[in-house]
Amino acid sequence: MFRPRFKSGLKTRYITLLLFFTVCLLCNWHCPQASNITSRTQTGLDSTREPDLESLASEFKRLRRIQGHFGGGSWNDLVDRWNGRKHQVMRMAARKFVKERPFANELLTLMGSADFVANQGDSQFEKLQGIHGEIKAVAKPDRYLIYFWRGWHDYLYFACQGKKILRHGWWYAGE
Numbered sequence: 001m002f003r004p005r006f007k008s009g010l011k012t013r014y015i016t017l018l019l020f021f022t023v024c025l026l027c028n029w030h031c032p033q034a035s036n037i038t039s040r041t042q043t044g045l046d047s048t049r050e051p052d053l054e055s056l057a058s059e060f061k062r063l064r065r066i067q068g069h070f071g072g073g074s075w076n077d078l079v080d081r082w083n084g085r086k087h088q089v090m091r092m093a094a095r096k097f098v099k100e101r102p103f104a105n106e107l108l109t110l111m112g113s114a115d116f117v118a119n120q121g122d123s124q125f126e127k128l129q130g131i132h133g134e135i136k137a138v139a140k141p142d143r144y145l146i147y148f149w150r151g152w153h154d155y156l157y158f159a160c161q162g163k164k165i166l167r168h169g170w171w172y173a174g175e
Contacts, residue, residue, distance in 0.1 A: 053100060056093040057110035060147075063089060064112070070150035080150060090149055090156050094168040097158070102165040107145065107158060114145040115155070128157060128171070139166050 051059075067073035068080040079086040097107055108114070118124035120142065128144050141159035148155045153173045159166045 050092055050096070053093065053096045053110065056089050056096065059089050060086070060093060061112055068150070070148075070153050087149055090147065094156055094158070098165055098168050103163055104145065104158070104160045104165055105163060107165060111147065114158075115148045116146040118144040118146060118157075128159075128169075141166055 050056075063079055063086040066076060066079045066086075068076040068078075070080060077084050081087070093111065101107075116124065118128065124146065125144060139161055141161050143160050145158040145160060146155050147157075155171050156168060157171060158168045
């Protein structure tokens with residue numbers, strides 16, 4: 001007959017729980033992902049609740065003024081790093097605009113002027129039409145509003161037709 005090596009008494013359970021919580025505490029302290037979760041919750045950036053569009057647009061305008069590596073300054077994780085704060089804000093704002101307020105005038109009012117407007121005949125317009133499969137799209141854009149994340153290196157674009165935002169996408173250098 002099999003017999004456990006330890007007695008399953010109150011003392012053993014207490015030691016097991018104590019050991020478990022100690023390991024959890026140490027893991028949270030040394031694990032960057034776990035500590036990131038803690039800091040996100042403390043700053044109100046909990047993944048269960050995204051900021052509203054006005055807050056995102058305001059933060060984008062603030063981050064837009066910071067000159068990072070791709071704007072001729074020195075490297076700044078806040079604006080240059082993949083999934084850095086500027087990148088996160090732009091991704092969240094793009095999803096919300098297309099879903100909640102798909103109108104170009106609201107985009108321009110909240111986010112500010114686009115860094116570049118690509119109209120038919122511009123090389124940027126043709127590039128986005130061809131590479132991103134816009135040629136086969138049912139609703140064809142008449143212009144793209146381009147917002148720089150990292151200059152011409154990586155940017156967010158909104159495909160617009162008249163006053164309506166049809167969709168958004170990203171141009172990544174792909175390095």
